[in-house]
Amino acid sequence: MSQSLLDSFKKDKESLKPDELINKWLGSKGILKDWFQKLKNLSEDQRVEVGKALNLIKQELEELKKGRSLDQIKKRLTLKPRDLTYSYNWNGVGSLHPVTELHKELVEFFSKLGFELVEGPEVETSFNNFEALNIPEYHPARDMQDTFYINPIEVQSNSGTVEIRDVLRTHTTSIQARVLSRGEFPIKVICFGRVYRNETEDPSHQAMFHQFELLWVDKGLGLPELLSLIEEAMKFLFGKDSITRYVPKYYPYTQPSFGVQTGCIICRGSGCPLCNGSGFITVGGAGVVHPKVLQTFGFDANLLAGLAFGLGSSRLAIQRAGLSKLRLLYDGDLRYL
Amino acid sequence: MRLSLNVVKQVLEISSLKELRATFDRLGLEVKNVETCVYFDGRSDEIATIETLANRGDHLSQLNIAKELSVALKKNVSELPVVKDEFPIDENLIQCLSPNTISLGICHIRVSPFSLSELKLPSWDLINPDNHPLVALGNYVMKELGQPLHCYSAAKVKTPFRSVEKRIESFYALNGYHYSFPEGTVVIEDSVQPVAVGGIIGSYDSKLDFNEFEIYLESACFNPVHVRKSRLFAKIDSEAGYYFERGVPRTIQELAIRRFLKILELSGISYEVLGYHLVAQPNKTKSLILTKDLLTRDIRVNKVLALATDILSSLGYRVSSDSNQEKFISVEVPEKYEFVIDQPEDLVQEVLRFFDFNSVPKPALQVSFFMPRDNLRYELEQKLCGYLTCNGFKEVITKPFFSPKEAQFLKQLNLAGDLVEVTNNQEAQYAYLKNNNVLPVCRTIALNLNRFVNNPKIFEVGKLFRKNMALEETFLFGGFSVPVNDSREVRAHEDLSKDFLANCVFGCLKIMGLLEKVVFKRGENPLLQFGFEVFLNTWRIASFGAVNPDVLIHYDIMHPVMFFEFSLEPISELLNREGGKYVNQSQISDQPKAFRDLTISLENLIELGNLTRILKDKFDEIELIQVIDRFENKNVTLRFYFQHMTKAFSKSELDELMTKLSSEIENIRVMS
Incomplete structure (x- = not known):
């Protein structure tokens, strides 16, 4: 059961974009949430095996999500160089210390x-x-x-x-x-x-x-x-x-x-x-x-x-x-x- | 120090310390506050907290303050009661005296047991009630007379006492800690082991237990410099050390013991003196000549010599005047001022303290028509600051330190190689001096954004410090944050911000008259994501750009930040004094400076100023010579700054230059 879950995740990882992958698996109606709810109905051996697989997938997805948000921040903070000859005066009130x-x-x-x-x-x-x-x-x-x-x-x-x-x-x-x-x-x-x-x-x-x-x-x-x-x-x-x-x-x-x-x-x-x-x-x-x-x-x-x-x-x-x-x-x- | 009205009242008739506040201030005894208190025995007291000056060891004695007050108030001061009995001399109590022990008195006393509350002390504020009653009494006498007293348990020490000077690896002190002391520390030993470090603290093994009432009472005087050296080495704070470092007079050791016994007597506590011995170095009388010229330089009043004679005599100085010339007075300094009065100028200060600085007649101020030289760097700074404030920038001043976290961040970026470490007195790392201006700007902007200041625009004039750099550099630097959101205006705002940054930099260059002369190049500063550097031929005079996102994330800044900096020193060197015109920069080297230090003996050497002039003429490579240390007027350490017009000096070239310099100095010495 756990192997089929991991295979399915691997397949999605190859075919989907990072955002789609995160949404499909980690979202509020995602696969992981569904599986975590199903865990209680499984036998003890299966619960351990599937639980490990679910945690592995969750960890990988969370790291991906974290990296994505840092990339987004960097993208937002990164400016492109441009022509500096244009003059613009931005007035305001300043002061000396x-x-x-x-x-x-x-x-x-x-x-x-x-x-x-x-x-x-x-x-x-x-x-x-x-x-x-x-x-x-x-x-x-x-x-x-x-x-x-x-x-x-x-x-x-x-x-x-x-x-x-x-x-x-x-x-x-x-x-x-x-x-x-x-x-x-x-x-x-x-x-x-x-x-x-x-x-x-x-x-x-x-x-x-x-x-x-x-x-x-x-x-x-x-x-x-x-x-x-x-x-x-x-x-x-x-x-x-x-x-x-x-x-x-x-x-x-x-x-x-x-x-x-x-x-x-x-x-x-x-x-x-x-x-x-x-x-x-x-x-x-x-x-x-x-x-x-x-x-x-x-x-x-x-x-x-x-x-x-x-x-x-x-x-x-x-x-x-x-x-x-x-x-x-x-x-x-x-x-x- | 805390001054008690009850203690002062023993010798001087005054009713309140509060009323005398102005008098205290006039004498250099700044009153921090005056509080009234009532003791457990129903008596009331007034306690003034006074800030004494670092050179006035004499002001640590309440009796001395009372005597000074009596002179200021023109009142008589009475004698403090002390026991007058003859002590049984026991010469076996002290065996020898070290050179830095000025005097050492030991009194062997057996006291009938008593509790602290049985003592009749004028002020209970001056003691610690947790101490042994005899120790508390010793501390009281210390505050009253300024003479620290130390009680050894007679049961735990084996006479004779001796003072020696040596190194101690581990000393188990009264406070329960182990300390080590350097070579030459004054140590008081009994016949078995060290029992105290002179002037600092006693040993735990000689401590007086609460059930013991037979003591050896020590009253001594030590060389202040010696005490301070040992205390700083051991990093130990002690009240006795505080007194001895500021100088305890060499003549009050016996008086303190007699006062100690008198208080026991007045309290109805019986005691027996079993032995007493005091050994002291020969007395040195200090005599100074105070001339009329020196006095009139500072106090231009009629009969200034008579005024000085009056004041000094009433303070206990022995003053004699020259027969009839009235050009000077000869002043014999009393022992209590031994560590306070060293030069005739110190006597002038004493006269002024009692004459009052406020009474010195002041002439009308003569305005000079001499025009001072302009300070180009300051003028340049003013121009740029004016321009930036007109464009909405606010000036800030921040500390030039990097925290360990910031230093760690720079290490990750491989930018920490030239950081200068700052240590404190205990040689512990305190911080690093800043080696770039980008981080301080981001730190300040982050602080303001966190406090909801919209779009902070800041600038600062400050220095950068880099290891291996001969001198620190002055920069005018600043920056501002760019507001961002997800709307379409973002890009427009970003573009305008870049325009604004460029506009500010161009504006600054324009007011310096350099805009047409500079070249812009892409910068390689890893702290900026797109940076430009401004060159005036080969000089890099400014840089600007947007701050690298990694830096912004380090400070949790979610807005882009624009940054600019101007290196003020090269710019001011390039602008000559006639109207700020551009000077041909080839006259000034842009190669790095290097320095080497050399210590030379001043023996048979010509005057230092002439020497440096000769060396500068002879060696074109020398850019600057600085005196950085003097050793007892025998040796002097010079720092030579070298700078070449076209190249940086290698280590071997510098070594060669230093060899040539040394032999040149030797030649000069031979010729002179």
């Missing part, structure tokens, strides 16, 4: 003050990211910057083989190291870009975010000039009536160092969860470049002073865009961008 818009405004503002925009690589040497910026290998300051490493390379040195591991830059200050290594002054540069930290990701913490930085190295500069510059920038960003205050901070590459805070844009100073009840939110950090950093690049720290100012542009961008979570900036979800 909130971080790009913020950077654009900042670049415009600081360009007017004579600052040049510079760039640097995202895969950075450990030297430019840490050692050149007065962050020794075994200093607790490195805890603030959990790092992503790129596969190490081995370099021959006088004292044997040394392993050098490049990193994904943890701050845009590494670009400052590159600018300082030019060895020329005055320096008046701004830079921005992506930075990476090995953080456990949640809606408010991401492994990648953006920073904006400024470096000004010249004779006769000091903290008062830096404070004036920041005050102007804050007025530009948050409006003329905005309140800015400065609190001591620690950054290994600057001393004195301070954090820049502005009146909370949500509670207007009365205290809310965003500002931890203080009425102020930290938007960036700044300071006078540490003499050790200047000396590393051959500058006379007694003659010159460097002013550095950095903004956490991702946080600033979410506030300006009215978003609640940092993750929304980097998900690519167009409903929020």
